[in-house]
Amino acid sequence: MLGLFRRQSKHDLHAPTNKSGAGLGDLVDPVVMDQIGHLELLSRTVVDGLLAGKHRSTTKGGCCEFAQHRQYAPGDEIRQIDWQVYARNDRYFVRQFEEETNLHAMLAVDSSGSMNFGLSTVSKLDYARRAAACLSRLLLHQRDSVGLTVLHETNSQFIPAKQHAAHLRTLMAALQSANASGEGNLSHQVQHCIARQRRRGLLVLLSDCFGDLEDLATALRIARARGHDVVVMHIMAPEELTFNFRRWSAFQSLEVASQRLHLDPPAVREQYLQRVRLFLANLEDMVIGLGGDYVRMTTATDLADTLGWFLRNRMARRGLMTNRGAVAK
Structure with a gap:
C-alpha cells in the first residue's frame, strides 16, 4: 500500500512530522466538540452483564x-x-x-511508520490522534471511563481507563508524544492491549490496518471472545485511494529503510487500485464477520463530519442486529 512508502521525485514530497509540543486545545478541536458534544458514544453489546451506554x-x-x-x-x-x-x-x-453504570472504553492508536503518511492532508497519525482526543473528551463528558494505548513495535504506551476529568490531560500528553515510526505488528500489539484490560468494554482501533489481515482477525476475534465491543476506524490518505501520480517516481518505505520502489505510476495505477479495493473489501468483511463495526475514514474528510456521522449512526442503530460497515462521507 502507498502508505507504507513516501513518494520521492524531482520535488521531494515528505510525510509531515507530528509535533509533540502541541497544546491540549490543538488536539481537542472546539469546532469538532461543538458538533459532537450533544452526541454519545454508546456500546451495542452486553458488557459485563450490563447493556452499557448512557449510564x-x-x-x-x-x-x-x-x-x-x-x-x-x-x-x-x-x-x-x-x-x-x-x-x-x-x-x-x-x-x-x-x-x-459507565462504559469502559479503550482507544488503540496505531503509530507504526505507515501512519506518518500524508501529502495533501495531515498525516494519518495526526488524524487518529485528533479523533482519539475528541472521543476521549466526549467519553469523559459522559462520565464514562476511557483509556489509551499507543501501539508501537518498541515503544507502546498503555494508560488504563479512568473516569475523572483530570484524566484527559494524561491522555492528551500520551497522544502528543506519539510519533509514527518502525514496522507495524498490529495483531501482536492489539492482543497485548486486550490482555492488559481488566474488564470488558469498548475497543476502538484507529489504524490504516496495513499488514496481514488474518493476523489482525486473530486479534479482533480474541477481543470479541472476551466480550469486547469492537470498532475499527480505518484511516486512509486520499492518495492511497486514488494513486493519482503522473511522473516516474521513487517510493521510499516508511517502515523498512531498505525497501524502495522505482516505477511509473500511470502504468501500474489500475493494478494498484484493484489491490486497494480488494484490501478494503476484505477488511470490512472481516470486521463485520467478527461482529464488529467498520468505519472507513480519509484524512481529507473534516473530522467533525466524520465523528458526527459515526456517532449519529451508532446511536440510531443501538439495539439493532445489523452492523453493516460504512464509509464516512
Whole structure:
C-alpha cells in the first residue's frame, strides 16, 4: 500500500512530522466538540452483564430501581416474570431494573511508520490522534471511563481507563508524544492491549490496518471472545485511494529503510487500485464477520463530519442486529 512508502521525485514530497509540543486545545478541536458534544458514544453489546451506554443498564434486580415491564421473550429468566401482571392480563411480562453504570472504553492508536503518511492532508497519525482526543473528551463528558494505548513495535504506551476529568490531560500528553515510526505488528500489539484490560468494554482501533489481515482477525476475534465491543476506524490518505501520480517516481518505505520502489505510476495505477479495493473489501468483511463495526475514514474528510456521522449512526442503530460497515462521507 502507498502508505507504507513516501513518494520521492524531482520535488521531494515528505510525510509531515507530528509535533509533540502541541497544546491540549490543538488536539481537542472546539469546532469538532461543538458538533459532537450533544452526541454519545454508546456500546451495542452486553458488557459485563450490563447493556452499557448512557449510564443506564438493564440488570436482573437486586437493590436497583425498578424501570418498566416488557413482554417475556425466549431466554428471559423465569424468576423475572411478574406473576401479578400475568394474573391481570394473562400475558407474561418480565420486570426490568435500572442501575447507574459507565462504559469502559479503550482507544488503540496505531503509530507504526505507515501512519506518518500524508501529502495533501495531515498525516494519518495526526488524524487518529485528533479523533482519539475528541472521543476521549466526549467519553469523559459522559462520565464514562476511557483509556489509551499507543501501539508501537518498541515503544507502546498503555494508560488504563479512568473516569475523572483530570484524566484527559494524561491522555492528551500520551497522544502528543506519539510519533509514527518502525514496522507495524498490529495483531501482536492489539492482543497485548486486550490482555492488559481488566474488564470488558469498548475497543476502538484507529489504524490504516496495513499488514496481514488474518493476523489482525486473530486479534479482533480474541477481543470479541472476551466480550469486547469492537470498532475499527480505518484511516486512509486520499492518495492511497486514488494513486493519482503522473511522473516516474521513487517510493521510499516508511517502515523498512531498505525497501524502495522505482516505477511509473500511470502504468501500474489500475493494478494498484484493484489491490486497494480488494484490501478494503476484505477488511470490512472481516470486521463485520467478527461482529464488529467498520468505519472507513480519509484524512481529507473534516473530522467533525466524520465523528458526527459515526456517532449519529451508532446511536440510531443501538439495539439493532445489523452492523453493516460504512464509509464516512
